[in-house]
Amino acid sequence: MNADAAALRARARRTQWALLAPYSLWSVLFIVVPLVFVAYYAFTDNAFAFTTEHFVRFFTATSSTDSGEVRTYLLIFGRSLKLAVISTVICLLLGYPLAYIMSRAKPRAQKIMMTLIMIPMWMNFLIRTYAWMTILQDTGILNGFLSLLGLGRVHIIGTEGAVVIGMVYDYLPYMVLPIYSILAKLDVRLIEAARDLGCNGVSVLRRVIWPLSLPGVLSGITMVLIPSVSTFYISQKLGSGKFFLIGDAIEGQYVANNLHFAAAMAFILMVVLLVCMALMKYLTNRQVNGGAKA
C-alpha cells in the first residue's frame, strides 16, 4: 500500500466525520439528552432528590369533579387508551375502503382526491377542531339543523363521542395516505393471478390485497393512535373539563408548573406506547410470515 492511498482514505474518513458530526451531536443533545431529562425529572422532587412519590401519586391519587364524578389518573389513562383505540378502529374502517377506492380510480380522479385529503391537513387543526365545537354544541349548527327538520336535539358536546368525532376527523388523513400509497403501487398482476387461480372477490381481498397492504395499515395505525392517545386540545374543546385525557393531565401539570409530576406522566405514557408499538410490530411480523408459510 502506498502513502497516497492511505492519505486519501484518511481524508475520506475526515469528510465523513465532518458530515456526520453536526447531526450526531444535535441528535444526542436535543433528542437523547431531553429524554434522559424526562426520566430524571420523573424520579426526583423539586429539590432534585430521588423520589418515587410521583408514581405513587399517579397510581393512587383521586379527585372528584363538580358533577361528583371520581377521576383517578389510572382511569384517565385508561380512557385515553380506550378513546384512541376506538378512533383508530373507526379511522381504519373508514380509511381503508377510501384508500382502496382511491387506488382503483382514474389517475386524474386519484390526484383530485389526494388534494382533497391533503387540504384539511394543511389547515390549522385548532381552528378546525373549534369549528367542530360550534357544530356539535347544544345550541350549535347540528342541533339547529335537526330541529329545522323537526327532529329532536342531541347532546354530544362534552361526551366521549364528541372527542372520538374530533380525533377521527383530525387524524383520518394519516390513516388514508400510507394505505393508499401502498395500494396504488400494488402489482395488479398479483390480483389477476389470484383470480385466475380461482379466488373470488372476498378471498382476493383477504388473502392477497390485505396481507400486502399490512405495512401501510401498520404505519396508519401508528400515525393515528399516537396523536390521539396524547392529545389535549381536542378533549379541551370537545370533551368536558380540563381533566379528561392523559394529555390534559400532563398539560395541566405543566401549566401549574408541577414539572416533575408532568415528567412522570410523560414517562409512563412513553413506556406504555413503546410496549404497544413493540407488541404490534411483533404481531404483524408473525402474521406476515405466517401468511407466507401457509
Added chain:
Amino acid sequence: MKTASRVFTTLIFLFLFAPIVILLIFSFNASKSLSVFSGFSLKWYGELLNDQVTLSSVRNTLLLAVSAMVISTVMGTAASVGIDRLRRRWLRATLNTVTDIPMTNPDIITGISLMLMFVFAGRLMGFSQSLSFWTMLIAHVTFCLPYVILQVLPKLRQMDPALPEAAQDLGCTPLRAFFKVTIPEIMPGILTGAIMAFTMSLDDFVISYFTSGAGFQTLPIRIYNMTKKTVTPKMYALATIIFFVILALLIISSFTDRDDTKKKKLYRRQPD
C-alpha cells in the same frame, strides 16, 4: 358497487370539509355569532388586518419556519450523505433509531422533554426566562430533521455511485464532484424535504406550546390563545385566508408537477 363506493367517498369528503365550509361561511357573518348567520359582511377581515398581535405572529411563524427549514435541510442533507457512506452497520442502525424517535414519540413528549432540558439549562446559567425564539428554533429543527433525512437518504440510495466517481476520474475534486453531480442528482429529495420541514414547522402547535417563551408567539399559539376566550368570526377570517393561500399553492404546484413529467418524457425520448 360503483354507486356504493361513490356515496361512501362523497360522505367522507362531506365529513372532512363540513367544518371548513362552515368557517368559510361564518367568516362573512355580520354578527358575532359562530352558529347563527345574520347577514353578509367583510368587517371581520377588516378587524383582522388591524390586529397587530396576530399579524406579528404571522411574521414570527414565517421567520421561524424559514430558519428551521434552512438549518434542517442543510444539516439533514449532510447527515444523509454521511449515513449513506457509513460502513459500520451498528452505527448506521443506531443513527436510524435515533432519527426515528421524534417521529414516533408523541409531540407532547418531544415538547415536554425539550422544555425540561431548556428549563434545567436555563436555571444552571441563571436565566430568569429560559424559553425564547432560540429554544423554539432548536425544537423545530429537531422535529424537522427526520423528515429531511427520510426524503434525501432514499435518493442517495437510488443514485449510481459510479457517477461522482466518474466526475473525480475526469478531474473534479471530491468537493466539486459533490456539488456538480451528487447535489443535482438528489435535488428532488432535498426540495421535498425542505417543503415538508417548512410545512411541519408552520403547522406545529404542541411542541411550540411547550418550548415557547412569553415574548415570541407563533400563529398556532396565537390561535390557541384566541380560542381560550370566546372566539369571534375574526379567527374564521384568518382560517379562510389560510385556506385560499393553501389552495393557490396546491394549484400552482400541480401545474409545475405536470411540467416535470413532460420534461422527464422528453429526456426519455432522447437516444442515449
